[in-house]
Amino acid sequence: MAFSRLPVPSRANAFQVQFNMTFQDEALPSETFRASGVPHRDGNDGNKSLAQIGDTVLQLYLQLEGRARRASRDHISEVTKKVAGNANLTQRGFALGIDAYIHNNPSQGSYISDKLMATTMEAILGAVFLDRGRDLAAVKPVIIALGLTWPE
Structure with a gap:
């Protein structure tokens, strides 16, 4: 099925089905996938505020994971930059068909730019974090599903 031909609200629903998740806050899925500049009653920033939260959530998750693995501060920083970096987020997002x-x-x-893809991947994490009561542990399954875990 070509999701890009689906009506806009159906796209967010299709994402939820594919990744087996539901949102309690029904506004979050459409905000998650709305690019900056798309006219909306809440403004034209699209998913940027969710992405800002998601970026922080992913970095915190990776830093805590590194600490649990007793990795050095430098190694934690290196892994965090690699996994949470735009290049990796973009690659994973396109690979998953986001x-x-x-x-x-x-x-x-x-046209979906690399920056928009990276921002959307972060927005997914931000939306889940907010929807799950700001519970970092509740975001872990999504981090895993998106392939953004600590490398073995």
Whole structure:
């Protein structure tokens, strides 16, 4: 099925089905996949505020994981930069087909930039974190599903 041909609200629902998750806050899924510049009653920032939270959540998760593994501070920093970096987020997002769910800025057409993909991956984590009562442990299964875990 070509998700990009689905109506915009259906894309977020399709994501939830594919990744076996549901949101209590029904506004979060559409915000998660809304690119900056898409006209909306809440403003044109799209998923950027969720991405900011998601970036912090992912970095905290990786740093705590490194500490639990008794990794050195330098190694924790290196892994965090690699896993939470835009290049990895972009690669993972496209590999998982996340681009099919994004409601892009009309001026961009169907083109999904690397930056938008990285931002959307972070927004997914931010949305889950907020939806699950700001519980970092509740985000772990999503981090795993997105392939953003500490490398073995």
